[in-house]
Amino acid sequence: MEHEDWRARARAVGCAPLVDAMGRHHSHRAHLPALASPAPDRVLLGPAVTIHYLPTRDDGPRRDFGEVFAEAVRDAPEGAVLVLDSGGHPEVSHAGGVKLTRVAAHGLAGVLADGLLRDFDELAGHGFATWCRGEAVRWGGDSVMPVAAGVAVEVAGVTVRPGDVVYVDRTGGVVIPADSLETVLAEAESVVADDERYAAELRGEG
Numbered sequence: 001m002e003h004e005d006w007r008a009r010a011r012a013v014g015c016a017p018l019v020d021a022m023g024r025h026h027s028h029r030a031h032l033p034a035l036a037s038p039a040p041d042r043v044l045l046g047p048a049v050t051i052h053y054l055p056t057r058d059d060g061p062r063r064d065f066g067e068v069f070a071e072a073v074r075d076a077p078e079g080a081v082l083v084l085d086s087g088g089h090p091e092v093s094h095a096g097g098v099k100l101t102r103v104a105a106h107g108l109a110g111v112l113a114d115g116l117l118r119d120f121d122e123l124a125g126h127g128f129a130t131w132c133r134g135e136a137v138r139w140g141g142d143s144v145m146p147v148a149a150g151v152a153v154e155v156a157g158v159t160v161r162p163g164d165v166v167y168v169d170r171t172g173g174v175v176i177p178a179d180s181l182e183t184v185l186a187e188a189e190s191v192v193a194d195d196e197r198y199a200a201e202l203r204g205e206g
Helices: 005-013 015-025 065-072 101-105 120-126 178-205
Strands: 044-055 081-084 110-113 116-118 129-131 134-136 144-149 153-155 158-160 165-169 172-176
Touching: 005 015, 005 044, 005 165, 005 178, 015 165, 015 172, 015 178, 044 065, 044 110, 044 129, 044 153, 065 144, 081 153, 101 120, 110 116, 116 120, 120 129, 158 172, 172 178
Parallel strands: 044 081, 081 110, 110 129, 116 134
Antiparallel strands: 044 144, 044 165, 153 158, 165 172
């Protein structure tokens, strides 16, 4: 991913062709369903950095979100995507506008969360892309806690590894292994070209 033109190429083809291309080269699930966002016109795109959650326990040490976040982004490239799994509770809040102020401060592209997030108005004002299961009003720290950074996590039934390329827009999302990025981009461009050619043939029939 040395050349930044991959970002422009991914945006140009869009989500569905990328999903189709992944399906032609990998047999594992890689597509994400349509998610919620405080700013749904913003596309989320970048290499993943991850935070893993577990259900909260009251009998052991707890890690502060800021501490785990710092570990997750320690070697992150600019434009990375912070990915939060649900810890088994996608129906509760995993962070909010104050905690996620760090995302903009560290030059990340945005956040993908397999749970709820608080403060949609505040998140929209930060300027980065945010996609999640929906908006929460209640704190969720009594249900889930961040426990580890830089490990494989799960979002909507899809495994996300650090460094995977994450693409999310209003139609859904896709997770692309970094080693497959060029192959998948080229295949997605072929999908788009084939569709355009077929559409032209159908118009000719008319």
